[in-house]
Amino acid sequence: MINRHLLPNEIDLLVDGDVGFGVAPLRAHVRQCPECQAKVDEARVIVDALEELPHFAPSSLFADRVMQQVHVFEPWHVAARNSALRLVPRSTPARIAAAAMGVAATTVLAVASLWIAMRLDLLTMFSGTAVQRGREIVASAIEVLVGAAFGAAALSLVHAMGAVGLILATVLLAVAAIGAVMGVRRLATASSRRAGGQ
Numbered sequence: 001m002i003n004r005h006l007l008p009n010e011i012d013l014l015v016d017g018d019v020g021f022g023v024a025p026l027r028a029h030v031r032q033c034p035e036c037q038a039k040v041d042e043a044r045v046i047v048d049a050l051e052e053l054p055h056f057a058p059s060s061l062f063a064d065r066v067m068q069q070v071h072v073f074e075p076w077h078v079a080a081r082n083s084a085l086r087l088v089p090r091s092t093p094a095r096i097a098a099a100a101m102g103v104a105a106t107t108v109l110a111v112a113s114l115w116i117a118m119r120l121d122l123l124t125m126f127s128g129t130a131v132q133r134g135r136e137i138v139a140s141a142i143e144v145l146v147g148a149a150f151g152a153a154a155l156s157l158v159h160a161m162g163a164v165g166l167i168l169a170t171v172l173l174a175v176a177a178i179g180a181v182m183g184v185r186r187l188a189t190a191s192s193r194r195a196g197g198q
C-alpha cells in the first residue's frame with residue numbers, strides 16, 4: 001500500500017496487466033482510492049478502443065515511392081563498379097559464353113596488333129623493293145612539296161600521320177572487339193531469359 005496517487009507509468013503497468021514485483025502495492029492503492037481507480041478504468045477504455053481500430057499497413061509500393069524522391073549520393077567508383085557489374089551476365093552459361101567471347105576478342109585483337117606490327121617490319125625489311133621505292137619517292141615528293149609550301153611544322157605532321165594511322169587501326173579493332181562482346185552478351189542475356197521463361 002502506498003500513500004500517494006499513482007503516476008501515469010504506474011497506471012500503464014496496471015492496464016497492461018503487468019505482474020511484476022512492484023505491482024501488488026499499486027493494486028492495493030487502487031482498491032482503496034476511487035480517484036486512481038477511475039484513472040485506471042479510463043485508461044483501460046482507451047486501450048481497448050485503440051485495440052479495436054483497424055490495423056493499417058503501408059502499401060507495398062510505399063518504400064519504392066519514398067526512395068524515388070530520395071537522392072542517394074553515389075561516389076563515382078561505386079557507380080563505375082555497378083555499371084561494370086551490370087555488364088556481367090547473371091546466369092552461369094551466359095557468363096561462360098561472355099568470358100569465352102572476351103578471350104576470343106582479346107586474341108583477335110592481339111593477333112591483329114601482331115599482324116600490323118609484322119607488316120610494318122616487312123615494309124621496313126623489303127625497303128629495297130620497287131613498291132617501297134615508289135612509296136619512298138612519292139613520300140619524299142610529298143615531303144618536299146609540303147616542306148616547300150608549309151614549312152618544317154607541316155613536314156613533321158606528315159610523319160605523324162603514319163603513327164596516327166597505326167593508332168587508328170588499333171582503336172578500330174578495339175571498338176570492333178568490344179562491339180562483338182556486347183553483341184554476344186546481349187544474345188546470351190536474351191537466350192537465358194528465354195530459357196528462364198522470364
Ligand SMILES: [Zn+2]
Pocket residue numbers: 004005006029033035036037
Ligand atoms: Zn490514488
